[in-house]
Amino acid sequence: MSSAFPLLRLPENALELVIECMDYVDIVGFSLVSHKTKEIVRSLYLDIGRLVLTVNDIIRIRSDPDRDGPSSMVWSFYPEEDNAGPVPIPVYMPARVTGMRDLITHRNFVEYQNPCLSIQEWVEHFQYLFSIEEIDYISFANETCKFDWTSLKDALGKFNINTLFFHNFCGLDCAQKALKQFSSVTSVTAFSPSFNDPSHYSNILIQNLDTLSLGHENMALKIGLDDLLLMNSKAMSIQSPTLTDKMLNQFFKHWIKGSNPRMDVAHFAFVNDQVVNKEIILKDLHCQEVPLDDVRDDGEVTEKYNIMRKGGSVGTITIQQTDEGYDVFFQQVQ
Amino acid sequence: MTSPASSSEVKYLIESSEGNTFDVSGAALRQSNTFNAMFLNIGADGPIPFTDYNEATLKKVFEYCEHSVNEENYSGPKHQDDLSKWDLNFFNEMDQKMFIDVINASNFLDIERLTSYCCERIARMLRGKNTQEMIKVITLPTAEELEAKQKVEEKKAAAAKKVAEKAAETAEKTETLEELPVQQLVQTTRNKLTRKYLSFSNE
Numbered sequence: 001m002s003s004a005f006p007l008l009r010l011p012e013n014a015l016e017l018v019i020e021c022m023d024y025v026d027i028v029g030f031s032l033v034s035h036k037t038k039e040i041v042r043s044l045y046l047d048i049g050r051l052v053l054t055v056n057d058i059i060r061i062r063s064d065p066d067r068d069g070p071s072s073m074v075w076s077f078y079p080e081e082d083n084a085g086p087v088p089i090p091v092y093m094p095a096r097v098t099g100m101r102d103l104i105t106h107r108n109f110v111e112y113q114n115p116c117l118s119i120q121e122w123v124e125h126f127q128y129l130f131s132i133e134e135i136d137y138i139s140f141a142n143e144t145c146k147f148d149w150t151s152l153k154d155a156l157g158k159f160n161i162n163t164l165f166f167h168n169f170c171g172l173d174c175a176q177k178a179l180k181q182f183s184s185v186t187s188v189t190a191f192s193p194s195f196n197d198p199s200h201y202s203n204i205l206i207q208n209l210d211t212l213s214l215g216h217e218n219m220a221l222k223i224g225l226d227d228l229l230l231m232n233s234k235a236m237s238i239q240s241p242t243l244t245d246k247m248l249n250q251f252f253k254h255w256i257k258g259s260n261p262r263m264d265v266a267h268f269a270f271v272n273d274q275v276v277n278k279e280i281i282l283k284d285l286h287c288q289e290v291p292l293d294d295v296r297d298d299g300e301v302t303e304k305y306n307i308m309r310k311g312g313s314v315g316t317i318t319i320q321q322t323d324e325g326y327d328v329f330f331q332q333v334q
Numbered sequence: 335m336t337s338p339a340s341s342s343e344v345k346y347l348i349e350s351s352e353g354n355t356f357d358v359s360g361a362a363l364r365q366s367n368t369f370n371a372m373f374l375n376i377g378a379d380g381p382i383p384f385t386d387y388n389e390a391t392l393k394k395v396f397e398y399c400e401h402s403v404n405e406e407n408y409s410g411p412k413h414q415d416d417l418s419k420w421d422l423n424f425f426n427e428m429d430q431k432m433f434i435d436v437i438n439a440s441n442f443l444d445i446e447r448l449t450s451y452c453c454e455r456i457a458r459m460l461r462g463k464n465t466q467e468m469i470k471v472i473t474l475p476t477a478e479e480l481e482a483k484q485k486v487e488e489k490k491a492a493a494a495k496k497v498a499e500k501a502a503e504t505a506e507k508t509e510t511l512e513e514l515p516v517q518q519l520v521q522t523t524r525n526k527l528t529r530k531y532l533s534f535s536n537e
Binding site for chain 1: 430434437438441442449450452453454456457459460461462463464465466468469470471472473474475
């Protein structure tokens with residue numbers, strides 16, 4: 001069948017079946033054929049999970065990034081010329097765009113030369129096609145951002161961005177600028193060693209975020225009690241070698257007295273095989289053990305205790321020991 | 335010619351657009367959901383009129399059905415790499431016109447397996463291509479065609495409304511209909527079938 005195929009003259013349901021048989025990278029390409037193909041693809045309500053952006057040497061759009069599913073895609077946007085210089089560059093009109101299922105195997109690889117769509121238009125296209133309202137996160141992994149911040153904000157600032165994710169070599173200065181430009185984000189995740197010393201970014205700790213996650217196995221986060229008490233997020237997750245059971249005990253004592261008023265949920269991950277002594281964590285908290293019948297976790301060893309705050313709020317401390325070490329969770333229940 | 339309690343040995347007469355008739359086994363025909371919905375329970379006293387498709391297309395479609403009579407129940411699209419040698423030959427020996435006719439007929443007859451394999455075959459034509467390359471593979475409709483299609487859609491909507499009204503009317507006359515002789519019943523069904531196809535073939 002060498003001559004052109006009248007695909008769009010097929011009955012609607014046959015055409016939909018054709019699309020359902022296509023790989024997602026091809027579906028995106030097909031949606032750009034015409035207004036009709038775009039609407040047909042949209043009408044299928046295809047689910048691509050989360051949509052995320054990475055801003056490093058180039059900008060990439062990724063879908064369903066955490067699993068190798070059929071809807072996983074990586075779309076990379078390359079400028080006309082590589083800019084290796086120190087001067088920030090404006091977000092460019094991509095001269096070359098590649099799409100593939102993943103960056104390792106390059107499955108379903110497809111390439112576009114000068115597709116005449118800005119990065120913003122690509123993001124909008126993805127959002128429209130797959131009915132996605134928010135960008136789950138924008139990640140930064142380079143020490144400095146290669147792009148001019150104002151230009152980056154112009155390109156991406158109109159989207160509803162949930163989280164800023166700083167990892168690998170991302171510098172603190174880069175992160176601070178990102179937070180300034182994308183001030184409407186509700187969550188911050190910092191897994192970069194640049195965040196090892198919280199005293200350098202107390203302005204982030206005190207922000208009214210929904211979620212603040214600090215610490216990763218590649219980091220040596222030096223968290224202290226004062227840092228914990230500064231945090232003003234609804235949910236916080238800390239992984240740090242300086243966390244101690246005594247520090248948590250003091251933290252919970254402060255909570256009972258009224259500190260961290262916005263905190264609903266907290267997670268503390270102990271590393272380096274540190275053994276947690278529950279007697280120390282619970283000392284003088286006047287806690288009540290939650291009866292075993294109420295314990296529904298699947299962890300190897302899980303114990304739960306309720307503590308009460310002045311004013312009547314109750315919080316549950318869960319101490320969990322797994323193969324990977326100790327985790328302490330806190331959740332306000334009333 | 336046929337009876338509602340058809341066994342696989344029972345043959346049905348199929349009439350093509352040329353007015354020619356040929357035999358198809360009940361087992362093959364039952365892969366068509368359209369047939370099942372319209373004729374299986376009432377039988378057909380004369381040739382079944384699939385008169386919007388030519389004989390070659392219908393024979394090709396039912397050749398596939400006859401071949402897949404003993405295959406396990408259809409459970410979704412099969413990857414083209416997993417198709418049998420027979421299946422591959424079946425598809426490879428068709429030219430584009432026949433392939434399109436087969437898709438249209440299979441889609442109308444609602445033969446899930448064949449329609450699905452055809453569609454996956456088309457999806458493969460687009461695999462690994464960017465939009466510009468896809469446009470070269472696909473014939474895009476002209477503005478006139480789009481306009482014509484729009485008109486057809488409007489006609490279809492009007493026809494659907496009519497059918498709905500007719501169905502409501504028919505529902506009221508169900509008792510009378512059940513008393514109709516089989517010959518008349520087949521004629522009524524044939525008219526329905528033709529009407530359904532007419533709206534489809536005008537796309």
